Amino acid sequence: MRAVRYVGPNRPFVMEDVPEREPAAGEVRVRIRAAGMCHTELHFASGLLDLGVCPVTMGHEVAGEIDAVGEGVNPERIGERVLLYYYVGCGECEWCERGQENLCANLKAEYGFFHDGGYAESIVIPERNAVRLPDHVSFEEGAPIACGVTTAIHASNLAKLQAGDCAVVYGVGAVGYGLVQIARLRGARVIAIGRTPRKLAYARELGADVTINAAEVEDVAAAVREATDGRGADVVFELVATKGTMSASTAMLAKRGRLIYIGYSSDTYEVHPIQLVINEVFVAGSVGNTLDELKEAVSLVAEGKVKTRVDQVLPLDRWQEGLDALAEGKVLGRVVLKP
Ligand SMILES: NC(=O)c1ccc[n+]([C@@H]2O[C@H](COP(=O)([O-])OP(=O)(O)OC[C@H]3O[C@@H](n4cnc5c(N)ncnc54)[C@H](OP(=O)(O)O)[C@@H]3O)[C@@H](O)[C@H]2O)c1
Ligand SMILES: [Zn+2]
Ligand SMILES: [Zn+2]
Structure with missing residues (x-):
C-alpha cells in the first residue's frame, strides 16, 4: 500500500x-x-x-x-x-x-x-x-476529532477550566477551534487571538466572545487586560509559543492564572520567576489525550455540541x-x- x-x-x-x-x-x-x-x-x-x-x-x-x-x-x-x-x-x-x-x-x-x-x-x-x-x-x-478536539478537552481538564473563567485561546487553528468550543461549553468567557481576520471571524462564529488581531495591536497582553477590566486571563492556552507570544501569554495572566503550553516552536520560554511569584501563576504543558477524552470528544461532535x-x-x-x-x-x- x-x-x-x-x-x-x-x-x-x-x-x-x-x-x-x-x-x-x-x-x-x-x-x-x-x-x-x-x-x-x-x-x-x-x-x-x-x-x-x-x-x-x-x-x-x-x-x-x-x-x-x-x-x-x-x-x-x-x-x-x-x-x-x-x-x-x-x-x-x-x-x-x-x-x-x-x-x-x-x-x-x-x-x-x-x-x-x-x-x-x-x-x-x-x-x-x-x-x-x-x-x-x-x-x-x-x-x-482525534487530535483537534481531544487535545482541547485534555488541556481544558489540566487547566481545571470552569464556569466564569476567562480563557484565552492564543492561535486559532484546528486545536484552537476545539478549545474555543470546549471553553464555551464549560461556561468560560473566551478571548481568541490570531492574525488572520477570517480565522478570527470563524472563532466568533464558534462562540468566542472577544477576538484580538495580534497583527493589529501593539501590545497583545494589554489588549487582553483591556478586555477583562484589567484583571487578565484565568487560563491561557498557548498554541503558537514563539518568543513574542510566550511573553505576551505570561503577561496577560490574572493572579493564580494558568498558562498551558500545547504548541511549541524553536524558541525557548524565558521568564523571570518574580513574574510567576508575585501573581502566583501556574505554567504547565499538555500532551495528547486519554481514551476517555477521545470518547467524550466523539460524543460532543455526534451531539452537535462541537464542530x-x-x-x-x-x-x-x-x-x-x-x-x-x-x-x-x-x-x-x-x-x-x-x-
Ligand atoms: N500538545 C499536544 O498534544 C498537541 C496536539 C496538537 C497540536 N499541538 C501543537 O499545537 C500547535 C497548534 O496546532 P494546530 O494543529 O492547531 O495548528 P494550526 O492549525 O496551524 O493553528 C495554529 C494557528 O496559530 C496562528 N498563529 C501563528 N502565529 C501566530 C501569532 N504570532 N499570533 C497569533 N496567532 C498565530 C496561525 O494562524 P494565523 O497566523 O493566520 O493567525 C494558525 O492558524 C502546534 O504547535 C502543534 O504542534 C500540540
Ligand atoms: Zn495533532
Ligand atoms: Zn504505561
Missing part, C-alpha cells in the same frame, strides 16, 4: 510502498477513509520534533472502517466505522493505571509519532484503540500541498487526506 513517511529531520516526507499487515490476535485492521493534517507534522518536517525513529508513516487523526479482525475479536466489528486512539500504553505503569496513557513511559505504540500512522491505506491497531464513530459523522469531519472544520479534502498523494497550505497559514481548520 502507499504511505506518506517521515524519513528524518529536515527532509521532505516521501510516499513509499509498504506492506499491508494482517491483524494478529486482539487487533483490527482499519481501512483508512480520512486522515487529518496536524501542525505537529510541520514540526516533524522542519526537524523540530525529532523522535529518533524513521522511517515512520505520519498521521495521528485517523478515521476509517474495520475490514479485518484478528483472533478473539468479534467478527461483527467488520464494517464498523471507527476513529483511532493514537496511544497504546503498557497497561502496567502508574500512568496507565490512572488511565493517563498519554504519559506512559513504556508506550507500546504512538501512531504517527513512533509507529506507522494514518497517511496510508490501512492501519492495524489493538481493537480497544478503534473507537466507534457514529454513522451521521462523516469520516472527513470525524478525523480531526470540526475541514478546509479541504485532498487525495493522499497531494499531501505536500496540504502541508504547504498549513505552513503558509492558509488553512481554516484542517486539511484532510483521503487515500
